Amino acid sequence: MSWVITAIALSAAGTATSVYGQVQAGKAQEAQMKEQAKQEEFAAQSQELQRRQELNRALAANVAALSTAGISGEGTPASLALESAKQAGLSEMTIDLSERLRRASLLRQGAAAKQTAYIGAASSLLSGAGNIAALGISPDSSPSKPSGTKGGGSTTGTMGRF
Numbered sequence: 243m244s245w246v247i248t249a250i251a252l253s254a255a256g257t258a259t260s261v262y263g264q265v266q267a268g269k270a271q272e273a274q275m276k277e278q279a280k281q282e283e284f285a286a287q288s289q290e291l292q293r294r295q296e297l298n299r300a301l302a303a304n305v306a307a308l309s310t311a312g313i314s315g316e317g318t319p320a321s322l323a324l325e326s327a328k329q330a331g332l333s334e335m336t337i338d339l340s341e342r343l344r345r346a347s348l349l350r351q352g353a354a355a356k357q358t359a360y361i362g363a364a365s366s367l368l369s370g371a372g373n374i375a376a377l378g379i380s381p382d383s384s385p386s387k388p389s390g391t392k393g394g395g396s397t398t399g400t401m402g403r404f
Contacts, residue, residue, distance in 0.1 A: 249377045257370025261363040268359020275352025279345040286341040290334065297330045 304326075 246377055250374050253370060253374050253377060257366060257374070260366040260370070264359045264363040264366060268356040271355035271359070272352035275348045275355065279348040282341065282345050282348070286338070290338065293334060297327070301327065
């Protein structure tokens with residue numbers, strides 16, 4: 243009987259370890275995805291700053307070129323510069339939206355990984371409980387008759403009558 247208690251204790255310990263490991267792995271993956279999303283946000287801000295600086299340099303170069311050519315900044319050149327700035331703004335908004343969607347996707351992946359780990363942990367817990375319950379059922383606890391007997395007769399057959 244003590245081996246059954248030992249087996250149940252070992253099975254419970256193994257199940258608890260498995261559950262704990264799965265939960266911790268899910269939390270770690272969620273934290274990793276959050277960190278990756280944060281890093282991508284910083285990278286996106288840096289790229290946006292770089293794009294704005296390039297746009298400002300291009301617009302300044304256009305104004306300088308127009309002024310050295312003796313063309314005023316009014317009329318068609320001004321409207322072209324405005325249209326160029328609008329297009330650059332639309333491009334920046336599209337890139338920003340794409341980067342936000344990517345970060346949101348990473349956060350969702352992290353949450354899904356955590357949820358998957360919890361489901362796996364619950365599965366391990368239920369499986370372990372089933373194994374423990376199976377260990378608790380002893381083969382000696384079920385009443386059974388020896389095979390080959392009918393109504394209390396001998397199992398030795400004709401040889402036992404001599």
